[in-house]
Amino acid sequence: MKLKIETTILKEMVSKAVKGANIIKHKDNSVSGMIGIELKSNKLTLHTTDSYDNYLYIIQNDVEGEDFYIVIEIEQFAKLISKMTSEYITLELKDRMLEVKGNGKYDIEIPVDMSGNTDEFIKFPDPISSMDLSDTTPVDLSTIRAILNTAKSSIATTEEMPAYTGYYVGDKIITTDRCKLCAINNNLFNSKKILISQATMNLLDLITYDMIEVCIQDDTIVFITPNCIVYGILMDCVDDYQITTINSILDTSFDSVCKIDKSNILAILDRISLFVGAYDKKAIRLNFTENGIDISSIKTNGIETIDYIESENFKPFTCLIDIDMFTSQIKANTDDVIELHYGNEQLVSIVNDNITQIICLIADN
Secondary structure, three states, X not given: OEEEEEHHHHHHHHHHHHHHOOOOOOOOOOOOOEEEEEEEOOEEEEEXXXXXXXXXXXXXXXXXXXXXXXXXXXXXXXXXXXXXXXXXXXXXXXXXXXXEEXXXXXXXXXXXXXXXXXXXXOOOOOHXXXXXXOOOEEEEHHHHHHHHHOHHHHOOOOOOOHHHHOEEEOOOEEEEOOOEEEEEOOOOOOOOOEEEOHHXXXXXXXXXXXXXXXXXXXXXXXXXXXXXXXXXXXXOOHHHXXXXXXXXXXXXXXXXEEEEEHHHXXXXXXXXXXXXXXXXXXXEEEEEOOOEEEEEEOOOOOEEEEEOOEEEOOOOXXXXXXXXXXXXXXXXXXXXEEEEEEOOXXXXXXXXXXXXXXXXXXXXX
């Protein structure tokens, strides 16, 4: 039993599949660090899992060969395929070896399932095989890209409140670490309230099709395209997400609005950062004047002014802000012009069409 495939195609498939795998073997999961390789009716599928809640399927149609199925360790296989320069690669099952032919011939041992004292090859879990995937909701890839490009920068990275390490999806999409907040005004699944883990969302970066079909059943979510399927388990702490409080923050009013050039503000912040001292707690001062924003270090040993492109309802205002948070949110914004809302003593906001980013200010004490 064997298959033949163009090296460039297999390289791309394996480079994606490895991102869904946990290379470090997990003692409680016999397929951690493994890859399932299946050819059925000339459709090649590579299966991987992170050993916990997520499964990735990378698919290629019209592959020449005979039906077969095998599970092998992924690290050696992925490194070997990445180094191949031949036009084609042949995979063939021979006894207890997977023979890989390309520039040369290499034999990779096929592990057996020892958990049940059997001598059979390992089987890769296939959670979507028992699911009815006919009831789906279409989602634009552009929406997923907006979530990954913008909302990701506001997600919590520590476990003080586990719910905030996920992506809240309800009547809008929200991420927050309680110092930064991002809201995308998109009713993705008709106000169904769910919480998607970072691990699941990160795998969606592998999808290239413009339209994704999404199936939600009980505690699972599946993102489906012709060449990539992502299966994930929804987080069970969605009720801990303080959405009422978050919505009240999103309703905060600001006295004034200005527009500034993104590349210019980032360049200024990069220079000012050289003068933020060890005892400044990453704080810089923003002084909104009639002509622009004076941006300075706490000791004012570094100061620059950025001119407004536009200004609306100007009122003088001065605040302190964490330079790292401010920089990360500006970088995450996809516009070349930053629309900055200010005048509130606790918050500033960046608005881009249907996306709102909020940053907490530092008390000036």
